[in-house]
Amino acid sequence: MKPKSFEKIYHYNRDSRVKRWFYIFIALAIITLFLPWTQNIKVTGNVTSLYQQQRPQQLHSPIPGRIVKWYVKNGDYVKKGDTILQLTEIKDDYLDPMLIARTSQQVDAKKGMRDFYQAKVETTNTQLNAINSARDLKIKQLKVKLQQLQNKLATEEAELKAVNNELILITDQFNRQQKMYTDGLVSLTQFQQRSASFQNAQAKKTAAENKLAQTKQEVVATTIEQNAVVQEYTEKLSKIQGDRFQNLGSIENSTGEIAKLESQITNYKIRQGLYYVLVSQDGQIVQLNKAGIGEILKDTESIGTIVPLKVNHAVEVYIKPVDLPLIKPGQKVMLIFDGFPAIVFSGWPNSSYGTFAGKIIAVENTIHANGKFKAVVIADTLTKPWPPQIKMGAGAQGIAILNDVPIWYELWRNINGFPADYYTVATNKSTTKK
Numbered sequence: 359m360k361p362k363s364f365e366k367i368y369h370y371n372r373d374s375r376v377k378r379w380f381y382i383f384i385a386l387a388i389i390t391l392f393l394p395w396t397q398n399i400k401v402t403g404n405v406t407s408l409y410q411q412q413r414p415q416q417l418h419s420p421i422p423g424r425i426v427k428w429y430v431k432n433g434d435y436v437k438k439g440d441t442i443l444q445l446t447e448i449k450d451d452y453l454d455p456m457l458i459a460r461t462s463q464q465v466d467a468k469k470g471m472r473d474f475y476q477a478k479v480e481t482t483n484t485q486l487n488a489i490n491s492a493r494d495l496k497i498k499q500l501k502v503k504l505q506q507l508q509n510k511l512a513t514e515e516a517e518l519k520a521v522n523n524e525l526i527l528i529t530d531q532f533n534r535q536q537k538m539y540t541d542g543l544v545s546l547t548q549f550q551q552r553s554a555s556f557q558n559a560q561a562k563k564t565a566a567e568n569k570l571a572q573t574k575q576e577v578v579a580t581t582i583e584q585n586a587v588v589q590e591y592t593e594k595l596s597k598i599q600g601d602r603f604q605n606l607g608s609i610e611n612s613t614g615e616i617a618k619l620e621s622q623i624t625n626y627k628i629r630q631g632l633y634y635v636l637v638s639q640d641g642q643i644v645q646l647n648k649a650g651i652g653e654i655l656k657d658t659e660s661i662g663t664i665v666p667l668k669v670n671h672a673v674e675v676y677i678k679p680v681d682l683p684l685i686k687p688g689q690k691v692m693l694i695f696d697g698f699p700a701i702v703f704s705g706w707p708n709s710s711y712g713t714f715a716g717k718i719i720a721v722e723n724t725i726h727a728n729g730k731f732k733a734v735v736i737a738d739t740l741t742k743p744w745p746p747q748i749k750m751g752a753g754a755q756g757i758a759i760l761n762d763v764p765i766w767y768e769l770w771r772n773i774n775g776f777p778a779d780y781y782t783v784a785t786n787k788s789t790t791k792k
Contacts, residue, residue: 391766398692399684399758401733403675405695405748408736411639412669414750417442417662419655420632424448425648434643435667442635442643442661448654458626465619472612475605482602486595493591500584507577514573518566525559532556641666671737671744673716675756676730682721689758691716691735696753698745715741716756 407413423445430442447453454460535552538544646662648655655661673693677685692713715738722732735756737744 391764391769393765399677399681401675401677401681401691401756401758403673403735403754403756405750405752405754406672406674407666407750408670408672408734412666414644414663414665415638416660417635417637417643417664418658418660419445419635420658421445421629422448422657423633423655425651425653425655427651430643430646432644432646432662436637436641436643436664438637438639440637442637445633445635445655447633452626452629458623461619461623461626465616465623468612468616468619472609472616475608475612478605479602479609482598482605485598486602489591489594489598493587493595496587496591497584500580500587504577504580504584507573507580511570511573511577514566514570518563518570521559521563521566525563528556528559635661637664639664639666640668665750669750671748671750673735673754673756675733675735675754676726676728677721677733677758678730679725681758682731685718685721685733685758687718687720689718690738691718692757692759693735693744694755694757695745695748697747713757714744716744718758 425443426446427444428442429440429444430436436442532552532555535544535549539546539549641664644663644665647660675691693716694713716735717738718733718735720734725731
């Protein structure tokens with residue numbers, strides 16, 4: 359007979375329950391294999407803003423200058439329009455404290471010069487009117503004179519015609535008288551009288567012809583004089599017109615210089631307003647690059663950074679190229695933010711703790727330097743909001759929710775190295791396999 363201590367140690371008289379627990383375990387394992395499992399893709403990223411104006415922005419110096427006074431320090435919260443610092447001028451072109459007043463004097467001088475040229479233009483206009491009137495009067499006088507000469511010429515031509523007729527008659531009478539004298543029918547005295555009449559008629563014809571020729575010469579001279587008058591006044595008008603156009607050009611030049619100087623005055627006034635660097639939006643001042651007073655800032659040199667207070671947070675996640683076909687706009691993503699504790703069951707997202715829901719709104723079509731594609735995720739308004747304590751640039755991990763499958767299928771897929779099931783997002787937020 360074996361001692362009792364042996365029985366207590368080996369329990370050889372007790373029934374074994376190992377088989378029972380083995381069957382229970384097998385049953386539980388089989389049941390577990392048929393439980394639903396949510397396929398997912400794990401991605402990493404960081405917190406950013408959906409809008410460019412809400413991201414951290416560099417503060418730049420609008421002009422080169424020397425720092426006179428600081429109004430803020432690192433970590434200060436400022437409002438739009440607050441002054442960051444004051445600058446003073448360092449460029450020679452703007453050191454004159456009376457720069458605007460002296461430029462205004464130049465503008466007044468240019469305006470006076472323009473008025474002077476305007477007065478000269480008005481004077482030339484008066485001269486042009488006077489010369490045009492004098493030319494018209496002179497030409498009118500010459501036309502009247504020419505008309506008189508034309509009338510005189512017609513009269514003299516008529517007189518010459520009458521004299522010719524008279525000469526023809528007297529010539530005929532002279533010839534008959536001469537024949538009669540030869541025949542002895544008339545006396546020498548009668549013949550001499552007729553000869554004298556004939557000579558007088560010839561003299562009258564010569565005088566009439568000379569008078570007509572002289573009148574014709576006067577007509578030609580008057581015509582030449584008329585053309586000379588037109589030429590003379592044309593030259594005078596051209597000269598005055600040239601002076602007028604020159605004065606008009608000077609007026610336009612003065613107007614352009616006045617506009618240029620007035621533009622300079624406006625620029626000077628705007629530049630004086632830039633001596634105080636102002637805040638463009640509400641936010642927090644960080645990373646100030648200059649220290650102390652008297653330091654020189656170059657044009658567009660960075661002063662520091664302002665982080666806006668009002669931010670619509672988003673998350674930039676980076677996806678591997680092999681997973682890119684599974685990511686579509688509108689797809690749900692569960693996010694875990696750095697600094698916020700979370701208990702994650704990737705296959706059962708509804709059972710996870712500390713995760714926040716989001717949805718993809720855009721996927722970029724170009725790859726980044728890190729060899730991945732970027733997608734932008736925003737908060738899902740139908741679920742709990744993202745924590746307000748998250749900061750720009752903070753790290754985030756994402757789990758892109760794919761299809762619901764049994765656990766045995768997911769195990770079989772991973773053992774064989776198959777990719778996750780591809781699906782598309784419908785408008786009613788339901789998923790369908792392809």
